[in-house]
Each structure stands twice: as structure tokens, then as C-alpha cells.
Amino acid sequence: MTILKDANVLFSEEEKSILQEVMNISFGNAVAELAEIIDVLIRLSVPSVTLVSGKDFQRDLANKIEITPPYNSIEQSFSGKLNGYVFMIFPEGSEKKLTALLGDYQEHLDPVEETRLEKGALIEIGNILTGACVGKLVDVLDENVSFTPPRLEMASSPSWQTPLNLIGQESVVISVKTEFKFMAHDINGYFFLITNEESLHWFKKALHTFMEQF
Amino acid sequence: MLKKILIVDDSPVAIRILKVCLPPELDVEFMEAKNGAEGLECFKRFKPDLTFLDLTMPVMDGFEALEEMLKVDNKALVIIVSADVQKQVVDRVMSLGAFLMVYKPPSRNTIQAAVNKAVAKMQEMRVS
Amino acid sequence: MDMSKVLDTIDTGILTFDREYKVRYWNGWMTSHSCFGPNEIIGRSLFDFYPNLKNNRFLRNCQSVLTFGNLAFFPFDPYAYLFPMKPTGLFKSEFKQMQQSCTIGPLRDEKNEIVSLYVSVRDMTEAASQQEKLIQLTQLDPLTGAYNRRSLTFFIKEELYRFKRYHRPFSVVMIDIDHFKNINDQHGHLFGDEVLKSVSLSMQNNMRKLNRLARYGGEEFCCILPETDLKGASALAEKFRNLIAGLTFTSKEGPVSITASFGVATVEEDMDSVEAVLKKPDDALYRAKTSGRNKMVIAA
Incomplete structure (x- = not known):
């Protein structure tokens, strides 16, 4: 994998560290408020921030996922002053637990209905988690964004094609990884937030503005 | 009376923000640690009057560090400073024996109030 | 230009409701496809008119949008439509109800606080029929x-x-x-x-x-x-x-x-x-x- 020589120029260690803390704050608030909507306790890992090139992004993502495929991948993009993508990875079998968690199961379901409900649960939880985390992040940074509908893929190796087309091979992306665990439901997964190079400038400014309040 | 403060947080930025929020007139010695395990070591060696402890940290998280610190000194004043503000989390740290919980990001007001409460508690403990 | 006229004539259903689920706006499309006009429904609870919406999924998604300002999507799905309505279109459809694709989003006041929600309702019946035909053709x-x-x-x-x-x-x-x-x-x-x-x-x-x-x-x-x-x-x-x-x-x-x-x-x-x-x-x-x-x- 190419080590980005000038990565520090684009986004300094200092800025990475601020972003990490801002992520920590916004995700923490997000899950606390999420608990009001879905009755869950979520344990979040320390967010880790890396810079990768567009062409290495897919490999980088796959390397960071430590659960065995096949898995459920939910992909969603957001746009505004901050543009990017969220990828959420849930292990196989989680769709059943999530459907139960939402209380969506009904009696006497045929397999087709059941699959439809399970896919629905994954998409809905994905959409709400993305909305909560990204929503809070831009909220902390005093901005709003708009979202596209989530896309679900249940596969051994998700394609993750969309961002490649839009991010571009040569560009630099900020990749934030957080592991989360739905306590008491034995559901764990990954949350990746990817932003494109155009957002970098706004991001830096917003982060510095955030620090200025102290 | 408040002479030594220990801050445990994996994020240098969080530590910086917290220090900025502390009352400027405070004349104290600081010690910093970047995870629960390191924090616990510092706690034993440094014997701080007041500890600010994050929850989400690598190696040893804040829950465990809090428990261990209170095993060492059950009167220790530990203020949890965390972004994890889920109700169940707040309930848990308080029942474990945290002195206070402050939500991230902290502000000058909340930190000032927390420090005042800690100082009052120290006076109270000294009297009794 | 008066934008409310646009909203009233656009070929998409648009409604808004506040945090108490009281309807605040009901556009022309909604009026012509439902049996209710703005005079009847505005100021009243959405659930008085659409009791089917009082389900966990809808409420959960509204709460999420109210809290986080995200968008909630109810994509076209032959089993679930938000607003039961008669299908329209030139040819007879195999669907008894209008197939819909709905999005719920936040509306903010000048302080950037989310005060109400909007719903956009798009008629997908024709697309659903096409899809149905395509499925028949290929399967x-x-x-x-x-x-x-x-x-x-x-x-x-x-x-x-x-x-x-x-x-x-x-x-x-x-x-x-x-x-x-x-x-x-x-x-x-x-x-x-x-x-x-x-x-x-x-x-x-x-x-x-x-x-x-x-x-x-x-x-x-x-x-x-x-x-x-x-x-x-x-x-x-x-x-x-x-x-x-x-x-x-x-x-x-x-x-x-x-x-x-x-x-x-x-x-x-x-x-x-x-x-x-x-x-x-x-x-x-x-x-x-x-x-x-x-x-x-x-x-x-």
C-alpha cells in the first residue's frame, strides 16, 4: 500500500487527533440519543483516523474488518459541505438479531417474508445509525448534510464500487473506523466514514473552529 | 489544598481541552496518562487529589480503571469525563463510585463547578 | 415567485407535521389522492386520518429524523405503503393500492432546531407494474x-x-x-x-x-x-x-x-x-x- 508522503501536509497529526476527539464526542452523543429510539446499550471503540489514497481505499477497508465473510454491508452517502460515505459492516446472522431487536418478527412468516423483514431491519438500523453518527458529527461542527437511501449487500466480498467512481483513484480520503457492539444483543460491527478530498478543506476549517471555542 | 491533578485520556486533544477549561487561578501539578492501565500506575505513584478519567480508552477502559483506583483508595475523587453519555453508562459509573460525571466536550462552567464540588468534598472529608 | 403554488401543483405528495404529529401542510397532490382536504386535516393528528402509521417502524424513523436530522426512507415495497390510496394511471394495474416511495426529512427553524418533519410521497405504481412485467419477461x-x-x-x-x-x-x-x-x-x-x-x-x-x-x-x-x-x-x-x-x-x-x-x-x-x-x-x-x-x- 502506498504510504501517503504528503498526507501530513493535507491533514496534520494534530488535525487527525482533533477529528478523533470530535468523532468520539459526536458518536457518543449519537448512541445516547439513539437509546431513546431503540432500546440498546452500545459500546463504541476509540475511533481511528487514517488517510489513504483512492486506489487503496477498498483494500484498506477490507484489511480493517476482522470478522469472517460473508457479511452484511450497508452503504450510504451524504452530501453538503461535507461529502462522503458510510459503510457499516455487520457479521452474518446479525440480521436475525437486529430484526428481533426491532421487534419486527411476526408469527407464521414464510422464508420470503422473513428475508424481506431482515433486509429491512439491516437497512433501517444502518440508516438510523448513519443518520445519528453523521448527523451528530456535522451538528458538533455546526453544519447539516443530506443523505441518499442506504444500499444493502449481503455478500462475501462487497463490491464497494460507488465511492471508487466518485472519489477517484488519485484523490486522498480520510477514513474513520469505529467498532461498535450492541451490548446484551451480542451484535458487533464496524462503522466506516469516508470523506473525499474536496471536503478536506471544509473539514480542517470546521475542526479549527471547534477548537477555538476553548 | 488541591495540589495534584491526574488526567487520563487517550486523546491529547481531549486533555488539552480539559486543561483549558480548568480555572486559570488553579496552582496545581499535573500528571497525564493515555490509557486506563497507565492511569492506574500514575494514580498509585502520584496519589492525586483529583482525577479526571475518560471511559473509552484502549488497553484498560475507564470502567476498570475506576474500579481499580477505588480499590487502592476508596475515598479517591474521580471525575469521569466522557462522550459516552448513555443513561446506563452514567448509572454504572456512578454506582461504581465515581464522584461526578462530566459530558464531553467539557466547558469552563462545568469544569469550574466540578472542581468547586471536589474542593468542598475534600474540606468535608478533612473535617470528619 | 410564489413557491407555495409550486408545492401545490407538483406531482408529488408533500405534507408536513410537527413534533406532536399534527399536520401543518397538505399539498394539492395529497388532497387529490386522499379523501381529505387541507381544511379537514391541518391542525389534526396524522393518526386520526392514517391510523396505520401508528406503528413502531414509522414512529422510530420519525424520532430518528427529529433527533438527528437525517432522512428516513420508505422505498417502494409491495407490502408496505405509508398512505393507503387508490392507484392511478392510464392502464389498469394489478395493484389494489398505490405503490409509493416516501422520504421523511427534517424542517428547521431560524435557530437550526428541528421543529417539524416533511414527507414526500411519490407514486410508484406504474414503475412497479413495469417492474412486475419485466420480472415476468425475464423469469x-x-x-x-x-x-x-x-x-x-x-x-x-x-x-x-x-x-x-x-x-x-x-x-x-x-x-x-x-x-x-x-x-x-x-x-x-x-x-x-x-x-x-x-x-x-x-x-x-x-x-x-x-x-x-x-x-x-x-x-x-x-x-x-x-x-x-x-x-x-x-x-x-x-x-x-x-x-x-x-x-x-x-x-x-x-x-x-x-x-x-x-x-x-x-x-x-x-x-x-x-x-x-x-x-x-x-x-x-x-x-x-x-x-x-x-x-x-x-x-x-
């Missing part, structure tokens, strides 16, 4: 109305996945019309086509909706039975056998009766491919054919 065998072979492969893969992942059983019934070549030779191909159609239809009309009947080859059919063991599958095969033997066709030479042979098998641990799944019932069918026809053989 069905045009002569018999059964699924085509490509669909069969897809269904078996899907069932195999469910079996491997969740240990859900399924069975396979292979069906072959006896002496079909003779029928064609004696009575002509059109008559043969008639036989294929009738056999396919009578099987389709006499099984659970969940089962999938596909045309496997010339006069060969294959039926996939999810959640069914060998016992259930052989019972269905026997029912099919009697049904087909009871069919009577009229040709120029007089009434014609036909029979069919059946091979039945259920999925097993070591089956890893579509071919492996089909081999056992196929072998059983072969034995039925070579041991007298008009019978069912269960795979060993």
Missing part, C-alpha cells in the same frame, strides 16, 4: 407460465444458502410427462403445447404459493419446496400425479389422457451446487421412468 417460461430454467437456478441457490446458513430444509420434485414425444407425433405440436400449459397450470393452482414450479426442459418440470421434508414433498408429488392422470384433453381423434412420472429428494449436507441438488431427484425420476412410469420414486 417466466412464456409457454407454460412456470418459471424458466434461469430462475430455477436462482431459487435453488437461494434455498441452498438458507440451508447452509440457517439449516432450513427444502425438497425438490422432478416431473416428466410420460410418452410426450408420442403425444406430439400423434396429435401435433399445438396439442402438445396445450398439454404442457394445462399440466403446468394445474400444478401451479394446487400448491402453496411459496413453492416454485419451473420448466426444466421440453416436457420436464421441477418444483422447489422450501421448508418441506421428504414426506411433504412426496405427498405433493402424489397429488400432482393424480391431478395429471385426471386431466382429459380433446383431440381430433377423441379424448386423450396423459400421465407423468416423478422423482423426489430433499436437500442434504453434502450438496454444494445446483447440479448436486438436482442430481438425486433426477436419478429418482429416471428410475420411475424405467420401472413403468406414472409413478413416484423417492431418492434413496
Whole structure:
């Protein structure tokens, strides 16, 4: 994998560290408020921030996922002053637990209905988690964004094609990884937030503005 | 009376923000640690009057560090400073024996109030 | 330019409601497709008019948008529509209700606080019909109305996945019309086509909706039975056998009766491919054919 020589120029260690803390704050608030909507306790890992090139992004993502495929991948993009993508990875079998968690199961379901409900649960939880985390992040940074509908893929190796087309091979992306665990439901997964190079400038400014309040 | 403060947080930025929020007139010695395990070591060696402890940290998280610190000194004043503000989390740290919980990001007001409460508690403990 | 006029004439339903679910705006499209006008509904609870919305999923998503300012999506899904409405369009649709795609989003005040929600409702009935037709075109065998072979492969893969992942059983019934070549030779191909159609239809009309009947080859059919063991599958095969033997066709030479042979098998641990799944019932069918026809053989 190419080590980005000038990565520090684009986004300094200092800025990475601020972003990490801002992520920590916004995700923490997000899950606390999420608990009001879905009755869950979520344990979040320390967010880790890396810079990768567009062409290495897919490999980088796959390397960071430590659960065995096949898995459920939910992909969603957001746009505004901050543009990017969220990828959420849930292990196989989680769709059943999530459907139960939402209380969506009904009696006497045929397999087709059941699959439809399970896919629905994954998409809905994905959409709400993305909305909560990204929503809070831009909220902390005093901005709003708009979202596209989530896309679900249940596969051994998700394609993750969309961002490649839009991010571009040569560009630099900020990749934030957080592991989360739905306590008491034995559901764990990954949350990746990817932003494109155009957002970098706004991001830096917003982060510095955030620090200025102290 | 408040002479030594220990801050445990994996994020240098969080530590910086917290220090900025502390009352400027405070004349104290600081010690910093970047995870629960390191924090616990510092706690034993440094014997701080007041500890600010994050929850989400690598190696040893804040829950465990809090428990261990209170095993060492059950009167220790530990203020949890965390972004994890889920109700169940707040309930848990308080029942474990945290002195206070402050939500991230902290502000000058909340930190000032927390420090005042800690100082009052120290006076109270000294009297009794 | 008065934007409210645009909102009122646009070919999308738009409504807004506050944190108490009281309707604040109801555009022209909503008025013309529902039975309610703005005068009746504005200021009243949305649930007074659409009690079906008072379900966990809708409430959960509204809460999420109110809290985080995200968008909630209710994509077109033949089982779920937010606002029960009559379908429109020039041609008659197979849908009893309008198929919709809805989005819920936040509306903020000058302090950037979320004070109410909007819903956009798009009529997807025509698109759903098109999709339905496309599915028929690509998945069905045009002569018999059964699924085509490509669909069969897809269904078996899907069932195999469910079996491997969740240990859900399924069975396979292979069906072959006896002496079909003779029928064609004696009575002509059109008559043969008639036989294929009738056999396919009578099987389709006499099984659970969940089962999938596909045309496997010339006069060969294959039926996939999810959640069914060998016992259930052989019972269905026997029912099919009697049904087909009871069919009577009229040709120029007089009434014609036909029979069919059946091979039945259920999925097993070591089956890893579509071919492996089909081999056992196929072998059983072969034995039925070579041991007298008009019978069912269960795979060993």
C-alpha cells in the first residue's frame, strides 16, 4: 500500500487527533440519543483516523474488518459541505438479531417474508445509525448534510464500487473506523466514514473552529 | 489544598481541552496518562487529589480503571469525563463510585463547578 | 415567485407535521389522492386520518429524523405503503393500492432546531407494474407460465444458502410427462403445447404459493419446496400425479389422457451446487421412468 508522503501536509497529526476527539464526542452523543429510539446499550471503540489514497481505499477497508465473510454491508452517502460515505459492516446472522431487536418478527412468516423483514431491519438500523453518527458529527461542527437511501449487500466480498467512481483513484480520503457492539444483543460491527478530498478543506476549517471555542 | 491533578485520556486533544477549561487561578501539578492501565500506575505513584478519567480508552477502559483506583483508595475523587453519555453508562459509573460525571466536550462552567464540588468534598472529608 | 403554488401543483405528495404529529401542510397532490382536504386535516393528528402509521417502524424513523436530522426512507415495497390510496394511471394495474416511495426529512427553524418533519410521497405504481412485467419477461417460461430454467437456478441457490446458513430444509420434485414425444407425433405440436400449459397450470393452482414450479426442459418440470421434508414433498408429488392422470384433453381423434412420472429428494449436507441438488431427484425420476412410469420414486 502506498504510504501517503504528503498526507501530513493535507491533514496534520494534530488535525487527525482533533477529528478523533470530535468523532468520539459526536458518536457518543449519537448512541445516547439513539437509546431513546431503540432500546440498546452500545459500546463504541476509540475511533481511528487514517488517510489513504483512492486506489487503496477498498483494500484498506477490507484489511480493517476482522470478522469472517460473508457479511452484511450497508452503504450510504451524504452530501453538503461535507461529502462522503458510510459503510457499516455487520457479521452474518446479525440480521436475525437486529430484526428481533426491532421487534419486527411476526408469527407464521414464510422464508420470503422473513428475508424481506431482515433486509429491512439491516437497512433501517444502518440508516438510523448513519443518520445519528453523521448527523451528530456535522451538528458538533455546526453544519447539516443530506443523505441518499442506504444500499444493502449481503455478500462475501462487497463490491464497494460507488465511492471508487466518485472519489477517484488519485484523490486522498480520510477514513474513520469505529467498532461498535450492541451490548446484551451480542451484535458487533464496524462503522466506516469516508470523506473525499474536496471536503478536506471544509473539514480542517470546521475542526479549527471547534477548537477555538476553548 | 488541591495540589495534584491526574488526567487520563487517550486523546491529547481531549486533555488539552480539559486543561483549558480548568480555572486559570488553579496552582496545581499535573500528571497525564493515555490509557486506563497507565492511569492506574500514575494514580498509585502520584496519589492525586483529583482525577479526571475518560471511559473509552484502549488497553484498560475507564470502567476498570475506576474500579481499580477505588480499590487502592476508596475515598479517591474521580471525575469521569466522557462522550459516552448513555443513561446506563452514567448509572454504572456512578454506582461504581465515581464522584461526578462530566459530558464531553467539557466547558469552563462545568469544569469550574466540578472542581468547586471536589474542593468542598475534600474540606468535608478533612473535617470528619 | 410564489413557491407555495409550486408545492401545490407538483406531482408529488408533500405534507408536513410537527413534533406532536399534527399536520401543518397538505399539498394539492395529497388532497387529490386522499379523501381529505387541507381544511379537514391541518391542525389534526396524522393518526386520526392514517391510523396505520401508528406503528413502531414509522414512529422510530420519525424520532430518528427529529433527533438527528437525517432522512428516513420508505422505498417502494409491495407490502408496505405509508398512505393507503387508490392507484392511478392510464392502464389498469394489478395493484389494489398505490405503490409509493416516501422520504421523511427534517424542517428547521431560524435557530437550526428541528421543529417539524416533511414527507414526500411519490407514486410508484406504474414503475412497479413495469417492474412486475419485466420480472415476468425475464423469469417466466412464456409457454407454460412456470418459471424458466434461469430462475430455477436462482431459487435453488437461494434455498441452498438458507440451508447452509440457517439449516432450513427444502425438497425438490422432478416431473416428466410420460410418452410426450408420442403425444406430439400423434396429435401435433399445438396439442402438445396445450398439454404442457394445462399440466403446468394445474400444478401451479394446487400448491402453496411459496413453492416454485419451473420448466426444466421440453416436457420436464421441477418444483422447489422450501421448508418441506421428504414426506411433504412426496405427498405433493402424489397429488400432482393424480391431478395429471385426471386431466382429459380433446383431440381430433377423441379424448386423450396423459400421465407423468416423478422423482423426489430433499436437500442434504453434502450438496454444494445446483447440479448436486438436482442430481438425486433426477436419478429418482429416471428410475420411475424405467420401472413403468406414472409413478413416484423417492431418492434413496
